[in-house]
Amino acid sequence: MCSRESAFSCLREMGLDAMEYQAVRAVPRRLDRLAAIARRAAANDIRMSLHGPYAINLASREENKIEASVERLIAAARAADALGAGHVTFHPGYYSGRPPEEALRMAMSALSRAVREARDDGIRAEFGPETTGKPSQLGSLDEVLRMAEEVDGVWPTIDFAHIHAREGRSISGRSDYARILDLIEDRLGTLDGLVIHFTEVEVTSSGVGERRHHELGTGYGPPFDPLAEEMASRGVRWLVISESPNLEADALKMREAYERARRR
Numbered sequence: 461m462c463s464r465e466s467a468f469s470c471l472r473e474m475g476l477d478a479m480e481y482q483a484v485r486a487v488p489r490r491l492d493r494l495a496a497i498a499r500r501a502a503a504n505d506i507r508m509s510l511h512g513p514y515a516i517n518l519a520s521r522e523e524n525k526i527e528a529s530v531e532r533l534i535a536a537a538r539a540a541d542a543l544g545a546g547h548v549t550f551h552p553g554y555y556s557g558r559p560p561e562e563a564l565r566m567a568m569s570a571l572s573r574a575v576r577e578a579r580d581d582g583i584r585a586e587f588g589p590e591t592t593g594k595p596s597q598l599g600s601l602d603e604v605l606r607m608a609e610e611v612d613g614v615w616p617t618i619d620f621a622h623i624h625a626r627e628g629r630s631i632s633g634r635s636d637y638a639r640i641l642d643l644i645e646d647r648l649g650t651l652d653g654l655v656i657h658f659t660e661v662e663v664t665s666s667g668v669g670e671r672r673h674h675e676l677g678t679g680y681g682p683p684f685d686p687l688a689e690e691m692a693s694r695g696v697r698w699l700v701i702s703e704s705p706n707l708e709a710d711a712l713k714m715r716e717a718y719e720r721a722r723r724r
C-alpha cells in the first residue's frame with residue numbers, strides 16, 4: 461500500500477500513472493490543498509480523476525434533495541478542476557419508485573443544470589455518471605449513455621463490475637466486452653479516453669446486483685484478461701481505475717495484463 465504522504469512517487473515507482481481521488485463522503489472545500497496535491501501528482505506524471513459524493517440523487521422525490529445534489533456535483537467539479545482532474549465520477553441516483561424513463565429524464569434535467577452552472581463558473585471538468593451495481597440505482601449502461609448523448613459535457617464512467625452485477629453476471633469473456641465497447645462507440649462516436657472502473661464482484665444471492673468487491677483472480681468475475689485483450693485491439697487511450705480491495709496491487713496486475721495483450 462502506498463502511504464498518504466508519498467502516494468504519487470510510490471504509484472510512479474510501481475509503474476502506475478493514474479489515481480482517483482475519493483471525495484465520496486464530502487467534497488473538500490480547501491481548494492489550495494487540492495492544488496498542492498495537483499502539483500505533487502503532476503510532478504510524478506500521475507493523471508487524476510475524482511469520485512464525487514455518494515449522497516447524490518438527481519431523481520429524488522424531494523425537490524430540495526435534487527437541488528442539494530446539483531450543488532454537490534458542482535462542488536465536486538470545482539474540486540476536480542483544482543486537483544487537475546478532468547473527470548468527475550458520480551452515481552446518478554435512485555429510481556425512488558418512479559418508472560425508469562421518468563427518473564432518467566429528471567436526472568438529465570438536473571444534470572444539465574449542474575453542467576450549465578459549472579460552465580458559467582468557469583469550471584471545466586467533465587461530468588461522468590457511472591454505471592451502477594444495484595437494480596434500485598439509476599445507471600444502467602443504456603441510461604448513462606443516454607445522459608452522455610443528451611447532455612453536453614457528460615462522458616460516462618464505465619464500471620464493468622457494476623454492469624456485470626446488475627445484468628445478472630452478464631460478462632464471461634471477450635465477446636461480452638466487445639458487445640459493450642461496440643455499443644459505447646456506436647452511441648458516443650468514440651472510445652478514446654474512456655474512463656473504466658474495474659474489480660471482481662460478488663453478486664447477491666438473488667443473482668442480480670452487487671454484494672461486495674473482490675480481488676482480481678478470485679473467480680467471482682468478471683475476468684480482466686479478455687477486457688485487456690479487447691482494449692489492446694482497439695488502439696485508443698483508456699483511463700482504468702482499480703476498485704479492488706487490493707487497490708494498487710490489482711491496478712498493477714491490470715496494467716501488466718494490458719501491456720501483455722498489447723505485445724501479442
Ligand SMILES: [Zn+2]
Pocket residue numbers: 511549550551590
Ligand atoms: Zn462509483
